[in-house]
Amino acid sequence: MMTVTGKVLRHGLLVTALALPASGVTAQDETKPPSLYDRLGGLAPITVVVSDFIDVLVPDEVLNANPAIDAARKAVPAPYLKYRVTSMVCQVTGGPCEYTGRDMKTAHAHLNITAAEWDRMVELFKQVLAKHQVPEAESGELLEIVGSTRGDIVDE
Numbered sequence: 001m002m003t004v005t006g007k008v009l010r011h012g013l014l015v016t017a018l019a020l021p022a023s024g025v026t027a028q029d030e031t032k033p034p035s036l037y038d039r040l041g042g043l044a045p046i047t048v049v050v051s052d053f054i055d056v057l058v059p060d061e062v063l064n065a066n067p068a069i070d071a072a073r074k075a076v077p078a079p080y081l082k083y084r085v086t087s088m089v090c091q092v093t094g095g096p097c098e099y100t101g102r103d104m105k106t107a108h109a110h111l112n113i114t115a116a117e118w119d120r121m122v123e124l125f126k127q128v129l130a131k132h133q134v135p136e137a138e139s140g141e142l143l144e145i146v147g148s149t150r151g152d153i154v155d156e
């Protein structure tokens, strides 16, 4: 409900699109396609998914077998990670946030993250996306965004 209202307020065209029959060239065709941020439902659902993701990532025994990851998760507050990852996801999906944290290479260089640890993280992320029933298309786009950071994060 809030999302629809938000969209209508931000994109006046949508009001016209909704009022027109769904045939021929309508105002909908001229409206910019909704961003991934909008399709995910905006900031509230994004915070929930990120929060759950960090909650499964931080205590994970496979990841914490790496002493550098284990030390960092004890030193860095989970709410801080949730804030940073949320603002990054919000920004890169087209939302109104600005990510002001470190770049991915700098933030993860000291963690010596292996390919196997990366795969574990992706597995956990997929589980969280499924738990929240994020649709296939949006899940795929999120996994692609995450995947694009692999070269900066994995130490190989």
Ligand code: HEM
Binding pocket: 063, 069, 072, 073, 076, 081, 084, 085, 088, 100, 101, 102, 103, 107, 108, 111, 113, 117, 118, 121, 145, 146, 149, 153
């Ligand atoms: C196996 C994969 C990953 C592990 C184990 C991991 C773990 C961590 C840890 C422990 C930190 C805190 C580092 C410190 O301050 O000492 C951190 C920071 C961060 N990570 Fe990851 N991470 C992984 C992948 C990712 C991915 C895929 C993203 C986003 C695409 C991401 C986004 C961030 C952000 C935004 C920060 C905060 C940077 C800052 O403090 O400025 N991480 N990560």
